[in-house]
Amino acid sequence: MNNDKRERGIARYHEVYNNQLPDPPAEGEDRFFDYMLGSLFGDLWSNETLSIRDRRLLLLGAITAQGEEMTFAIQAESAYRRGEMSIAELEEAVLFLTQYVGYPRASKLRLTLLGMIGKWKKELSAE
Structure with missing residues (x-):
């Protein structure tokens, strides 16, 4: 390379x-x-045909379909920290994806997201 x-x-x-x-x-x-x-x-990721946020949404969908909690957490954290997605948008994405990947798989990711949201809210209140 x-x-x-x-x-x-x-x-x-x-x-x-x-x-x-x-x-x-x-x-x-x-x-x-x-x-x-x-x-x-x-x-x-460097190709500008899709934005980083667009790619992230696609990736979140694929990760949710696979039930990859750790990878989901990394992507959700990055989306939130970069300002690509708000807490409400991340919650809505999980709710929407639940209908396509099923409740058992999405429920684990929802719990992961809720833990992250709690951490983010603590950080905001500490500022």
Whole structure:
């Protein structure tokens, strides 16, 4: 992978996750991560056909369908911290997706979201 593509991928990775995730490993240390930085973040997330918020909504739907609580939490946290989605919008997204992925799967993600909302509200009241 060329260095420009990797640098673009790293910049978009930090932007998408609002600098909340650890720095990626150095080039060549983790081939999986190198590929992800180049193709996923350097190409797909960097393409301006869809906004980051649009991509995030698609991703939240896919993650909800798979019942991926940890990945859902990372995406919801990033969407909230970046100002892409409000608490009400995240709650509405889970409610809407429940009708398509089923109550058992979405209920776990709703509980994850409620825990995050409690944390965010504490942060706001502490300010």
